[in-house]
Amino acid sequence: MTIEVRNLVKKFGSFAALDGVDLKVNDGELLALLGPSGSGKTTLLRIIAGLDWPDSGEVAFNGEDALTQGARERHVGFVFQHYALFRHMTVFENVAFGLRVQPRSIRKDEATIRARVKELLDLVQLDWLADRYPSQLSGGQRQRIALARALAIEPRILLLDEPFGALDAKVRKELRKWLRSLHHEINVTSIFVTHDQEEALEVANRVVVMDKGKIEQIGSPDDVYETPATAFVHSFIGESIELPVQVADGVVRLGDRPLRLAVDGLAPGASRLFVRRHDMLVGPPGSGAFEGAVQHVRNFGPVQRAEVALSGGQTIEIDAPRGRELRAGDTVGLEPRRYRIFAG
Amino acid sequence: MTMQIADSGSLTSPDAKARAHALAARDNLRTEPRAVRIVIIALAMLFLSVFVVLPLVVVFAQALSKGIFAYFAALSDPEALSAIKLTLVVAAISVGLNLVFGLVAAWAIAKFDFPGKTFLITLIDLPFSVSPVISGLVFVLLFGAQGYFGGWLRDHDIQILFAVPGIALATTFVTFPFVARALIPLMQEQGTQEEEAAISLGASGLQTFFRVTLPNIKWGVLYGVLLCNARAMGEFGAVSVVSGHIRGETNTMPLLVEILYNEYQFVAAFAIASLLAMLALITLIAKTILERHLDEGQDVNDH
Numbered sequence: 001m002t003i004e005v006r007n008l009v010k011k012f013g014s015f016a017a018l019d020g021v022d023l024k025v026n027d028g029e030l031l032a033l034l035g036p037s038g039s040g041k042t043t044l045l046r047i048i049a050g051l052d053w054p055d056s057g058e059v060a061f062n063g064e065d066a067l068t069q070g071a072r073e074r075h076v077g078f079v080f081q082h083y084a085l086f087r088h089m090t091v092f093e094n095v096a097f098g099l100r101v102q103p104r105s106i107r108k109d110e111a112t113i114r115a116r117v118k119e120l121l122d123l124v125q126l127d128w129l130a131d132r133y134p135s136q137l138s139g140g141q142r143q144r145i146a147l148a149r150a151l152a153i154e155p156r157i158l159l160l161d162e163p164f165g166a167l168d169a170k171v172r173k174e175l176r177k178w179l180r181s182l183h184h185e186i187n188v189t190s191i192f193v194t195h196d197q198e199e200a201l202e203v204a205n206r207v208v209v210m211d212k213g214k215i216e217q218i219g220s221p222d223d224v225y226e227t228p229a230t231a232f233v234h235s236f237i238g239e240s241i242e243l244p245v246q247v248a249d250g251v252v253r254l255g256d257r258p259l260r261l262a263v264d265g266l267a268p269g270a271s272r273l274f275v276r277r278h279d280m281l282v283g284p285p286g287s288g289a290f291e292g293a294v295q296h297v298r299n300f301g302p303v304q305r306a307e308v309a310l311s312g313g314q315t316i317e318i319d320a321p322r323g324r325e326l327r328a329g330d331t332v333g334l335e336p337r338r339y340r341i342f343a344g
Numbered sequence: 345m346t347m348q349i350a351d352s353g354s355l356t357s358p359d360a361k362a363r364a365h366a367l368a369a370r371d372n373l374r375t376e377p378r379a380v381r382i383v384i385i386a387l388a389m390l391f392l393s394v395f396v397v398l399p400l401v402v403v404f405a406q407a408l409s410k411g412i413f414a415y416f417a418a419l420s421d422p423e424a425l426s427a428i429k430l431t432l433v434v435a436a437i438s439v440g441l442n443l444v445f446g447l448v449a450a451w452a453i454a455k456f457d458f459p460g461k462t463f464l465i466t467l468i469d470l471p472f473s474v475s476p477v478i479s480g481l482v483f484v485l486l487f488g489a490q491g492y493f494g495g496w497l498r499d500h501d502i503q504i505l506f507a508v509p510g511i512a513l514a515t516t517f518v519t520f521p522f523v524a525r526a527l528i529p530l531m532q533e534q535g536t537q538e539e540e541a542a543i544s545l546g547a548s549g550l551q552t553f554f555r556v557t558l559p560n561i562k563w564g565v566l567y568g569v570l571l572c573n574a575r576a577m578g579e580f581g582a583v584s585v586v587s588g589h590i591r592g593e594t595n596t597m598p599l600l601v602e603i604l605y606n607e608y609q610f611v612a613a614f615a616i617a618s619l620l621a622m623l624a625l626i627t628l629i630a631k632t633i634l635e636r637h638l639d640e641g642q643d644v645n646d647h
Contacts, residue, residue, distance in 0.1 A: 051540050071543045078544040084537035088559040098545035101555070146541075153545055 008057030032204035077155030288335030446523025454531030480585025506588030526568030
């Protein structure tokens with residue numbers, strides 16, 4: 001099932017949650033909507049599910065208009081951040097719900113429903129919890145049951161709203177791997193919303209980065225990390241050093257200091273320079289584009305994180321490999337191995 | 345001596361020490377001296393005894409003052425039986441109506457946003473803020489012989505005032521807020537996610553309501569119905585205005601208590617009153633049990 005979204009606009013009062021969003025999701029894809037809170041990613045997901053309605057724009061499933069259908073007809077599996085399990089039903093009945101509310105004409109008999117629920121509970125590896133109530137489960141178990149419940153209706157599309165947002169870090173990591181392998185197994189077109197970049201990069205085939213109701217970049221996890229399209233993407237994904245620079249007469253300046261950096265194709269004016277922390281190479285004084293004094297060093301396993309006060313006055317944090325130990329008070333030269341400059 | 349040694353010995357075990365510390369800390373938190381605490385508690389108990397327990401005891405004592413036979417004779421008097429029957433009928437009608445109205449109102453308020461919502465919430469509270477007598481008078485103005493619909497009703501031979509419909513209407517009006525008030529906070533707290541989940545799983549609106557919404561609020565519904573019923577059976581002011589006090593026909597239990605009392609039939613008056621008092625006691629017990637269920641329901645909500 002493909003999903004196509006065209007020029008979607010949704011306003012809450014004067015606040016534009018979605019401000020002209022275009023997106024195409026391929027069949028069988030596992031897509032991540034990544035962005036800070038308030039970026040519109042959940043609104044987009046809810047509109048695709050039919051739980052919210054856009055002010056204008058189009059949503060099509062396999063080329064067919066989906067906006068003429070309500071959530072009930074769209075046949076979309078939705079997994080909520082806070083699970084939204086039916087608290088008065090057992091795990092078994094929760095998973096069976098979608099099968100039991102089917103119109104009488106197509107409803108399966110009790111034995112088929114039981115077999116199907118059993119199969120789904122096996123799939124999420126929680127068949128031994130069938131008779132429990134949601135309140136007796138851990139967060140990770142609840143989320144897996146919520147997923148089994150959504151899969152029971154054999155959805156055409158699976159939508160997950162911050163599926164691991166309410167879980168602790170360790171469970172989250174386990175579930176990420178599990179979700180990826182589950183998707184591999186069932187291969188249904190899936191979109192999940194997250195504000196956690198690590199989650200998006202690790203789980204998804206493609207990542208959509210959103211900010212303020214607009215899509216900033218669509219690309220593979222490698223794309224959005226290695227070649228960020230905008231300043232926002234660069235600062236949002238991965239740890240970045242951000243410096244305000246001036247581009248004029250073919251030279252990049254940080255304050256008064258000219259930097260020996262290429263300026264091909266850059267418009268003159270105030271710009272922002274982005275460098276990944278680990279892309280800042282440390283050398284002897286005078287050896288790089290920047291120069292600074294080490295203020296403070298902490299060791300994180302294979303890297304040492306140093307706070308460096310640049311001669312221009314800014315303080316930046318860099319990650320240098322261990323081996324050549326830095327010490328507070330050292331003067332060092334810094335050369336960005338890779339960098340990006342964005343206007344504005 | 346040996347006792348003391350044993351005591352200090354047990355205190356050195358880590359558990360006992362921790363407990364002793366906890367006790368000491370708790371005592372320190374209560375800064376009031378012991379004497380003050382005792383006085384405050386005694387005052388509260390005294391107040392409760394005089395104003396709540398004593399009247400209750402007096403009701404039963406008076407009702408049984410001429411013996412158990414006089415008590416049951418008073419209750420089986422045709423007038424008493426008719427009042428009991430009328431009260432039950434009126435309570436059943438008004439609780440039934442308010443159950444439906446309250447559910448609908450709470451559902452609309454908790455699950456949807458619409459213009460005029462705040463106004464509606466205020467309106468629901470109106471019967472609580474208006475004197476019951478005025479609530480009754482409103483119906484006299486509407487349906488009385490000189491009232492707006494009085495002529496039309498007379499022409500069509502429909503009796504509302506001084507009959508069961510009027511009493512039921514007045515009681516329904518006075519008890520309207522109970523069910524809605526019990527449900528609105530509960531439903532607001534539960535949010536709409538479970539309903540959204542149900543709809544995305546293919547459930548229709550009715551299926552969602554009966555399979556998801558209603559089971560989640562059933563204890564709240566019972567709680568509202570219980571309080572609504574207690575008030576409906578005990579309502580005096582509004583009913584007194586619209587009933588007409590026709591003996592054996594339009595007297596509810598509270599009205600009959602007053603009439604019997606004014607006629608110096610103390611045993612009969614207090615016998616009926618004792619039934620209302622028992623209703624209150626049963627309501628209290630049921631309320632306590634329901635509140636426990638409501639709390640449990642909220643625990644489930646925590647993540």
